[in-house]
Amino acid sequence: MSGLVDRLRASGCVFAEKELALIRRRFPTYAQRWAAVERRCAGAPLELVVGEAEFAGVCVTVARGVFIPRPRAALLVALADQITAPTSASTSMVALDLGCGTGAIAAALKVRHPQWQVHACDIDPDALRCARSNGARFGFAVHRSDWLEELPTSLTGQLDLILAHLPYVPTGNVPLLPRDYRAVEPASTVDGGPDGLDPWRQVARDCARWLSPTGVLLTQVTGSQAAAALAVGEGAGLAARAVEYDDTVAIAVTA
Numbered sequence: 001m002s003g004l005v006d007r008l009r010a011s012g013c014v015f016a017e018k019e020l021a022l023i024r025r026r027f028p029t030y031a032q033r034w035a036a037v038e039r040r041c042a043g044a045p046l047e048l049v050v051g052e053a054e055f056a057g058v059c060v061t062v063a064r065g066v067f068i069p070r071p072r073a074a075l076l077v078a079l080a081d082q083i084t085a086p087t088s089a090s091t092s093m094v095a096l097d098l099g100c101g102t103g104a105i106a107a108a109l110k111v112r113h114p115q116w117q118v119h120a121c122d123i124d125p126d127a128l129r130c131a132r133s134n135g136a137r138f139g140f141a142v143h144r145s146d147w148l149e150e151l152p153t154s155l156t157g158q159l160d161l162i163l164a165h166l167p168y169v170p171t172g173n174v175p176l177l178p179r180d181y182r183a184v185e186p187a188s189t190v191d192g193g194p195d196g197l198d199p200w201r202q203v204a205r206d207c208a209r210w211l212s213p214t215g216v217l218l219t220q221v222t223g224s225q226a227a228a229a230l231a232v233g234e235g236a237g238l239a240a241r242a243v244e245y246d247d248t249v250a251i252a253v254t255a
């Protein structure tokens with residue numbers, strides 16, 4: 001096995017032992033493991049090599065062409081835990097993972113709160129296919145929708161929680177993102193327009209209609225975008241506040 005570790009390390013994998021442990025768990029034969037290591041060394045993200053990603057305590061299926069869940073977005077799940085803690089133990093809430101990709105956020109919510117009605121939506125066909133397979137495993141519903149515009153009308157005014165990990169990278173910064181991920185994820189999963197906030201503008205404009213009277217939407221941006229993102233929320237007539245976590249800021253809005 002040390003040959004495989006050495007091969008990973010030589011190609012620049014800092015956590016070679018940890019990566020090999022995941023590859024060994026997924027692939028039973030040496031030939032399969034060798035092929036997986038070669039894919040990894042050629043630049044494929046580890047999650048695509050092993051076909052799954054860990055996110056906020058759950059393991060979801062991933063697919064080429066679909067945004068690979070990043071640990072940073074677990075901030076939204078952690079904040080949702082805090083916000084809903086007083087009521088969530090006994091109450092059945094209705095939640096939406098907006099722009100769901102694999103549906104990792106929806107899966108994390110469903111595992112934490114099996115009694116909740118959890119929905120996920122995306123516009124991309126590959127993401128929808130992947131999210132549906134995770135939805136069948138974890139028990140959440142998946143809808144095709146251009147942001148909030150095409151959700152089932154039965155959800156109007158019903159959403160107690162919207163977690164929106166939107167594309168928020170300014171177009172000019174997209175080429176600076178890690179090359180391995182850029183090679184396998186469409187730009188539409190990360191590119192938020194000139195200042196990174198175009199998707200947020202659209203979602204902020206529409207969300208009051210979908211939130212329940214006590215509903216909350218959480219989205220995340222970088223520290224340098226926080227003031228503008230808050231202004232977008234307030235400009236849309238929402239009550240908005242920012243919660244800082246290192247260089248990531250979550251924006252919480254209510255109608």
Ligand SMILES: C[S@@+](CC[C@H](N)C(=O)[O-])C[C@H]1O[C@@H](n2cnc3c(N)ncnc32)[C@H](O)[C@@H]1O
Pocket residue numbers: 067068069070073097098099100101102103104105121122123124127145146147165166167168188189190
């Ligand atoms: C940053 S990714 C987040 C994915 C997932 N929530 C996660 O955290 O792993 C943004 C997602 O928004 C989706 N998206 C982009 N434009 C959209 C639109 N107009 N309507 C719905 N979803 C969209 C992308 O396909 C992508 O899956």
